[in-house]
Amino acid sequence: MEKITLVILAAGMGSRFGGLKQIEPVDPEGHIIIDFSLYDAWRAGFRDVVFIIKREMEAEFRECIGDRMEQYFHVSYVYQDLDRLPEGIEVPEGRTKPWGTGHALACCKGVVNGPFAVINADDFYGRSGYALLADSFAGNTNPAKRHFMVGFTLRNTLSENGSVARGVCCCDPEGFLKEVTERTNIVPDGRGGAFFTEENGTQVPLTGDEIVSMNMWGFMPGIFDHLSSLFEQFLSKRGKELKSEFYIPSAVASLIHSGDAEVKVMKSSDSWFGVTYREDKPVVQESIARLIGANVYTSPLE
Secondary structure, three states, rough: OOOOOOEEEOOOOOOOOOOOHOOOOOOOOOOOOOHHHHHHHHHHHHEEEEEEEEHHHHHHHHHHHHHHOOOOOEEEEEEEOOOOOOOOOOHHHHHHHOOOHHHHHOOOEOOEOOEEEEEEOOOOEEOHHHHHHHHHHHOOOOOEEEEEEEEEHHHHHHHOOOOOOEEEEEOOOEEEEEEEEEEEEEEEEEEOOOOEOOOOOOEEEEEOOOOEEEEEEEOOOHHHHHHHHHHHHHHHHHHOOOOOOOOOHHHHHHHHHHHHOOOEEEEEOOOOEEEOOOOOHHHHHHHHHHHHHHOOOOOOOO
16 A cells, blocks of 8 residues: 555644643543544554644654654654745745645645645544545545545534534535535534524524534645645735635635545544633543543553
8 A cells, every 4th residue: 555644733732731741631641632643543554644843842842742653653844934935925024923724734745745644733533534544545546636535523523612613514416525614603502403603693503414624634645736836826815914824625625616626525433522622621531531441542552
């Protein structure tokens, strides 16, 4: 099987905690969420990992995470620097943050040269998504154009502690992504469904069965040339806006609409966990404990 790589968006990791060392563990052995992601990816056949980080966090990242993973993976680092821009384009005065997840991914060009998965560092995706992506890479009949996304059932991604924003997916009958619609202020309705509130205050019901994107993608390496082109177009239109961001979902949507890409959506049966609110942490810890109790994971991970 062709070598497959896991790309982890980690440039913002630890920011809500004040540093990587302040991230609190989610199990009695001291593991944090990213340890479970790497464990699941390894079991699915991933042997290369690329961490996208801020240059200034490299030493701490290596100490807390990267060095531990070198016995399992070939580990590489990519830096999402603010000034890592196409030739001839300068950072506008007053801009302090990089340009979003699409920019982060574009920084991997030349480092990742085969099929690769993309995940957020702080999110727990469960085991099945990695296996789905590995199998999809192996069976891809249109590698020049076909990419993949792992979708999650909406009710498996909600928080009891506040509203969330989710990208609700619309697919054609064959399961290819047509569009992702961002819905904000989604809260559970207490009956297995949910609702979101529009800007005018209207509440719109959701069944809870909707498939949503949680930023778990599977790309072929040809995506990088498209990303570079789209990023240049983005900068020409919005590059002077100090808070504009170039996101992976918007880039994918552009490629779908132009006919340059197709994205097969696969449904994960797992629940997604993330610490959107500080009150979510005990829920994540309890969920991990249940999975350990059900022998999905060992304690310690091995």
